[in-house]
Amino acid sequence: MTGPPRFPLAVLPTPLVPAPRLATGSPVLIKRDDLTGFGTTGNKARAMEFLLGAALRDGCDVLVAGGSSGSNFLQAVALAAACGGLGCELVIAGEQDSANLRIACGAGAQLHPLGHGDRAQLDDAVRRLSDELAAAGRRPYPMPRGGSTPTGAIGFATAAGELHRQLAERDADPRLVVIAVGSGGSCAGLLAGASDWPAHRRILGVSVSRPLCEITPILHRLATACADELGLPQPDMGRLELLDAIGPGFGLPERADLVAASTALTAEGLLLDDTYTAKSMAALLARAGSARSRLGAPAVYWHTGGLASAIGRTR
Ligand SMILES: Cc1ncc(COP(=O)(O)O)c(C=O)c1O
Structure with missing residues (x-):
């Protein structure tokens, strides 16, 4: 393959x-x-192997993703970013505390509450955050929910x-x-x-x-x-x-x-x-x-x- x-x-x-x-x-x-x-x-470890590989290939310096507090994918994004030497910015809908998020923060992820709106708005919020990061000179790798x-x-x-x-x-x-x-x-x-x-x-x-x-x-x-x-x-x-x-x-x-x-x-x-x-x-x-x-x-x-x-x- x-x-x-x-x-x-x-x-x-x-x-x-x-x-x-x-x-x-x-x-x-x-x-x-x-x-x-x-x-x-x-x-989600399986998806992250290829998403991180693509982010590094593309010269990105920060992974950006969103999800709800229970998201296993967000834990994977944070751990992958740390292992790959990249930053990690996560948009969180709803509750802001969970075991997954505590592990993500332990790996250095920065959390951004979604504020108003529900999970359906997460992908837009991730795009907006990526645009802001790019405007500030970063090279973001945005991912939709679940890295799908x-x-x-x-x-x-x-x-x-x-x-x-x-x-x-x-x-x-x-x-x-x-x-x-x-x-x-x-x-x-x-x-x-x-x-x-x-x-x-x-x-x-x-x-x-x-x-x-x-x-x-x-x-x-x-x-x-x-x-x-x-x-x-x-x-x-x-x-x-x-x-x-x-x-x-x-x-x-x-x-x-x-x-x-x-x-x-x-x-x-x-x-x-x-x-x-x-x-x-x-x-x-x-x-x-x-x-x-x-x-x-x-x-x-x-x-x-x-x-x-x-x-x-x-x-
Ligand atoms: C434990 C678990 N099982 C199944 C799934 C579903 O995988 P997918 O989002 O790729 O459909 C997820 C997604 O986060 C998950 O965390």
């Missing part, structure tokens, strides 16, 4: 391990991206190959790969990198923040642009199935999500967060529990991380 330079940050490959006690009726393998080993940034650009998605295009190799080593042939979808970069990257996968292997994208009518075109656009950037064949979008798991709202779990988190904790010792991984686990367990289960064959659950929030959860 060609593409932008990669700045190694994560400990890869992450383990692919069986989850024999989840009682799904069919074998489940867990892709442990909660163990990417770069702070507690989970899946075609370049950021390359992190998961390479992860698709990583998984494929690990499955081949185990002689495993899962039919379903379940992954949480927020801003879309991770799932889009998987789609772009899945050109070597057998046609019967599908991806279940569990959308936790955007309705399907909004996230579907985003995933198509990002996957296509990511494949173009890498010179890969056009992604097979027929491989993707999407599930709306927003429930009561972004970051708000419903009962099935809490039960899924508790099941994963007690059966396998997995820590899941309310925003992303509890919802994707609930989707996997719901598939396993339905009478005409599509899980009737081995599956992969992609544990995308969220440990900073998971450790802070009180339920």
Whole structure:
């Protein structure tokens, strides 16, 4: 694969391990991206390797991003900036304190409250802050929420190959790969990198923040642009199935999500967060529990991380 330079940050490959006690009726393998080993940034460490590589290639001297206080991506941006010798300016919507933000500040990030407006205004605020920094003589590298650009998605295009190799080593042939979808970069990257996968292997994208009518075109656009950037064949979008798991709202779990988190904790010792991984686990367990289960064959659950929030959860 060609593409932008990669700045190694994560400990890869992450383990692919069986989850024999989840009682799904069919074998489940867990892709442990909660163990990417770069702070507690989970899946976002993968995107950051390519975003930081591109920022350094472009001669930038400060990373600029925005998110809510629970954002694992912001922790990744701050740690990556520190490792790459760059500044870091973060726009924060809503609450201004969380474990992720404390880690980011410990790495030297400067926080800017969004003030009025909600998460939808973050990308505009990041652009404005970048313009101000550029006017002051800095060379900013602005990123949209979640780092979900075609370049950021390359992190998961390479992860698709990583998984494929690990499955081949185990002689495993899962039919379903379940992954949480927020801003879309991770799932889009998987789609772009899945050109070597057998046609019967599908991806279940569990959308936790955007309705399907909004996230579907985003995933198509990002996957296509990511494949173009890498010179890969056009992604097979027929491989993707999407599930709306927003429930009561972004970051708000419903009962099935809490039960899924508790099941994963007690059966396998997995820590899941309310925003992303509890919802994707609930989707996997719901598939396993339905009478005409599509899980009737081995599956992969992609544990995308969220440990900073998971450790802070009180339920
Ligand atoms: C723990 C976790 N899982 C899943 C996701 C979703 O990834 P994406 O935004 O690339 O869709 C995120 C995004 O921040 C995350 O932090």
